[in-house]
Amino acid sequence: MSAAWITCMRLDLGEVLRSRWMLLCLMVYSVLGALFVLVGMRESNVLGFTGLGRVLFSLCHALVLVLPLLALTGVGPAIVRGREEGVLELWLSQPVPRTAWLAGVSLVRFGALLGPLVLVFVLLALWTRFGLGDAIPWGFLGRALALCACLLWSFVGLGIALSVYATSLARATTLALLLWALSVALIDFALIGALLRWRLPVEWVLGLALLNPVQDARMALLAGAEPELAILGPVGFFATTRFSPSALFALGALWPGLVGTAAWLVAWRRFRRGDVV
Template structure:
């Protein structure tokens, strides 16, 4: 990492720590964690950590809703806003190239978003470990949450770098998230019910869509035989094993992080 990249990342991180979004998201995540702590104990005493699988699925829902958005908003603003107010022009007039600026921004954003996510997750993890959830499961869940956050940092920053305004970048980002999180899946369900598209398309969609890959990874981590996912899930586990599916889901997420990163780096930052 060049000095310029580190300097720019530090600047991005410092600005995130001053921003309201960082603290607002952190507080929301901590509150969600506290909610989990309050919900979990009564149930967990009955039948170990399996008692709150439903609560864990609730946390997954929460993560699907919040983590992409808390990464998208600041990432989508990072370049486009500076382009709008002239800071980017000033920055690129310095002896750094566009790629370095991009890398610095990505790194700073990644660290700040991950800090916020980690803060909230620590509360959930503490409660989960206290109630007997295996530490490996907690770690796996954290890795998936972190990867999901990084996917939307990469996507958001790339959109920000190709959009003229912050509003456009944010709108594009939210639209993509909506397609990934709900609309695409709803469309596929409709196609399955009405047109009878084959089951492998359901699996394929879950593996190429980062939001679905996250859900798949988390569900398989929690429920090793994937019977929660019905006949398709059970058949897939029999063929690939829970570990294999987990790796595929993680690889899909990592692929999106890399794709977003390289798309932006390759293009570089232009005015």
């Protein structure tokens, strides 16, 4: 890896550490994890599974809503703030390729989001093994982590695109919040509302729902645990009754990854040739 790439990544890592954003992510994940442990869910047997599997299941259910928000608010301002503060003017007039800058920022922010999550998962696994003496559900753990990583990448890509296209920091932040609200609203209730209001064909509504990376990741996570769960919602129920858990996992991992990569490429195309000041 060239000096320019390393420099870009180190500069952004410094920025992430200074802003304590990584610490915030760790705190959010830890609080969520601790919350589900402390409220006694590990003992719950209502839905058929207990222990770490149950905690992870509940944690992942919350994470599919929290991860996009963290990713968008953390990544959305990255480029536009650099532009406003004159950081891009200083560094991109040096022998630093724009691709290196964009990739460096994206990878560091992705790592800053995923790293604390991996740490929390590992701590939960260790607590299960040595605290409770239970076996660690490696399969579910790995699957959940892979889906969370894909979901994170999806919104890191979208956040980078927002940041590259936004003309001001305020606009980038507003758009990030709007995008998060839209992706959460489109999980079920906004779609069902649209279905009832405009009498859209059911296939259209479900197709639209499956375009939402949050919905795909959520279905893959939950269906991996229990395909018959009522909490999957109408769209989830429709999908789980038609696709196998493996197909849903592939959809939940591939589609968000594809959306994130496509958004990143759109941003890269603009950033590579456009104005950076």
